[in-house]
Amino acid sequence: MEDKFSDDVIGRARVQDSPELIAYYKELEDLGAGALWTVANDIEPWEPRSSSVPMLWKYEDLRSLVLKSSELVTPEQAGRRVVYLVNDKRKDVSAAVGWLYTGIQVTRPGESTSAHRHKASALRFIMEGSKGYTVVDGNKIMLEVNDFVITPNSTWHEHGVEADGETCIWQDGLDIPLVNALEANDYAVFDGKQPLVSPINHSPMTYGGTGLIPADKEWNKAYSPLFKYSWKNVYPALLEVAKVNEGSPFDGIIMQYSNPLTGGHVMQTMGASMQLLPAGFKGKAHKHTGSFVYQCAKGHGYTIINGKRFDWKERDIFCVPSWAWHEHVNLSETDDACLFSFNDLPVIESLGLYQDREYTENNGHQELI
Numbered sequence: 001m002e003d004k005f006s007d008d009v010i011g012r013a014r015v016q017d018s019p020e021l022i023a024y025y026k027e028l029e030d031l032g033a034g035a036l037w038t039v040a041n042d043i044e045p046w047e048p049r050s051s052s053v054p055m056l057w058k059y060e061d062l063r064s065l066v067l068k069s070s071e072l073v074t075p076e077q078a079g080r081r082v083v084y085l086v087n088d089k090r091k092d093v094s095a096a097v098g099w100l101y102t103g104i105q106v107t108r109p110g111e112s113t114s115a116h117r118h119k120a121s122a123l124r125f126i127m128e129g130s131k132g133y134t135v136v137d138g139n140k141i142m143l144e145v146n147d148f149v150i151t152p153n154s155t156w157h158e159h160g161v162e163a164d165g166e167t168c169i170w171q172d173g174l175d176i177p178l179v180n181a182l183e184a185n186d187y188a189v190f191d192g193k194q195p196l197v198s199p200i201n202h203s204p205m206t207y208g209g210t211g212l213i214p215a216d217k218e219w220n221k222a223y224s225p226l227f228k229y230s231w232k233n234v235y236p237a238l239l240e241v242a243k244v245n246e247g248s249p250f251d252g253i254i255m256q257y258s259n260p261l262t263g264g265h266v267m268q269t270m271g272a273s274m275q276l277l278p279a280g281f282k283g284k285a286h287k288h289t290g291s292f293v294y295q296c297a298k299g300h301g302y303t304i305i306n307g308k309r310f311d312w313k314e315r316d317i318f319c320v321p322s323w324a325w326h327e328h329v330n331l332s333e334t335d336d337a338c339l340f341s342f343n344d345l346p347v348i349e350s351l352g353l354y355q356d357r358e359y360t361e362n363n364g365h366q367e368l369i
Contacts, residue, residue: 098291112160131165299337
């Protein structure tokens, strides 16, 4: 019989198959056990390995189908009227990349969803429309294009559009696959409408945008008290930083959405950033642990992921799997481009699993394949 090795590299499992070993493995299997050396090379790779693949979802292809869903089902029938985006290699867990879920939700004027809550954390990035709103634990917040909104785990929340508004579309991001993998998820529906506990936009007006925080209020929750991060504040802040900072050679001017009380991530399991790529920016390649979902908020360009080019423009969504080489390019020589992204870095960092690496060949740029 030909010798078979699971790995030829010294220091790895190199046990030959034999009739006796095969019979031994079967005995172990019948008892719900196994020999570690038969799987060690798969479960302990030399470096991080993702089961996801890079993907790009073009908004111009999806938008009409997202709108069509509003003709076919109501928010009440669907629970949440969303077209979800799924990775070719993560369909079994409905993930866009890694353990992150994303989808595109549509709400017409006068419509609203039932208030509900779940152990999964959620976020929104507003893509189009006017007079949309969310209610988080009784705090009603009005939404504008490119605003970033959080709905932390176990908070009651609902979404809608005022009757005199315009149809709203936004991207949802959740850690549903992660919480399901931990076997800790749940879902509940609120009985009736949430009573409002504060004036409209109380959260962003109290905690947002000034660097000042109220001295007479106590916040003891693990997530940010600032439920909305307004584009009208975020974009000017990026421009100001760009005046005095060259930024990252990989990500341009990148700013993390943070809890104003701690400076940390906005939620325990998901973080988010906005980055500005200056006119003509050609980023160098790097890779790191942590899965990322991007949406182009402004401009147009492309990202090379593991040697493959993905061209994006406003509202397109793409993903970068963990430990994938990637570099961003702004195709405009006269205007900046902005990329919103959300990620699982709070989990990766808190567990001590973050690592990164720079691409050192070819002046830091990947060869296309």
